[in-house]
Amino acid sequence: GESVGLHLPTLSVQEGDNSIINCAYSNSASDYFIWYKQESGKGPQFIIDIRSNMDKRQGQRVTVLLNKTVKHLSLQIAATQPGDSAVYFCAETSRAAGNKLTFGGGTRVLVKP
Amino acid sequence: GAVVSQHPSWVICKSGTSVKIECRSLDFQATTMFWYRQFPKQSLMLMATSNEGSKATYEQGVEKDKFLINHASLTLSTLTVTSAHPEDSSFYICSASPPGTENIQYFGAGTRLSVL
Numbered sequence: 377g378e379s380v381g382l383h384l385p386t387l388s389v390q391e392g393d394n395s396i397i398n399c400a401y402s403n404s405a406s407d408y409f410i411w412y413k414q415e416s417g418k419g420p421q422f423i424i425d426i427r428s429n430m431d432k433r434q435g436q437r438v439t440v441l442l443n444k445t446v447k448h449l450s451l452q453i454a455a456t457q458p459g460d461s462a463v464y465f466c467a468e469t470s471r472a473a474g475n476k477l478t479f480g481g482g483t484r485v486l487v488k489p
Numbered sequence: 490g491a492v493v494s495q496h497p498s499w500v501i502c503k504s505g506t507s508v509k510i511e512c513r514s515l516d517f518q519a520t521t522m523f524w525y526r527q528f529p530k531q532s533l534m535l536m537a538t539s540n541e542g543s544k545a546t547y548e549q550g551v552e553k554d555k556f557l558i559n560h561a562s563l564t565l566s567t568l569t570v571t572s573a574h575p576e577d578s579s580f581y582i583c584s585a586s587p588p589g590t591e592n593i594q595y596f597g598a599g600t601r602l603s604v605l
Contacts, residue, residue, distance in 0.1 A: 419598045477535065
């Protein structure tokens with residue numbers, strides 16, 4: 377079936393450096409792609425989303441890039457901080473699928489002081 | 490805005506008993522809510538879509554008689570795990586979307602269920 381997956385399960389990054397988290401997806405019919413951050417024992421927190429007709433979107437310290445040609449999604453975090461340590465999930469959704477989310481496997485980001 | 494509240498945050502129960510988990514949208518109305526299950530170090534798996542005023546839609550492989558969902562109002566959905574067994578121990582999370590932003594789901598804090 378359709379799925380959303382990640383290349384790297386764990387990412388260690390030095391505080392202050394930039395982080396890049398990658399995600400591959402297979403459903404070309406998806407309308408939106410979303411990045412969530414999940415801290416231990418908590419529910420996922422919305423970070424940023426991008427429509428399928430866009431290739432880049434920026435937020436506060438975060439940038440999401442979408443490459444539909446190779447079905448690749450990435451999240452860039454600038455000047456990574458200790459509070460950014462968490463598991464990051466990409467997810468895809470479509471109106472045709474009733475706006476149900478399909479989650480990727482997750483990447484754990486560890487920020488070293 | 491877009492706050493989803495879940496209760497309880499942690500519950501321990503004996504095998505064979507039932508447990509009810511509540512999901513509330515605090516500052517918006519939600520005709521649809523979603524229930525997920527998450528095992529340690531794994532991703533979220535959608536269990537069912539809760540529809541206000543009608544039956545829930547369950548994903549393949551999810552037992553509807555075991556995981557009872559009731560969406561009685563526009564701000565409340567409940568998930569009842571009936572006759573719980575140790576294998577039902579998991580992290581259960583709900584989500585909802587404010588009107589006009591159906592592509593973005595906001596999640597509750599989750600409920601940790603431990604069945605002894």
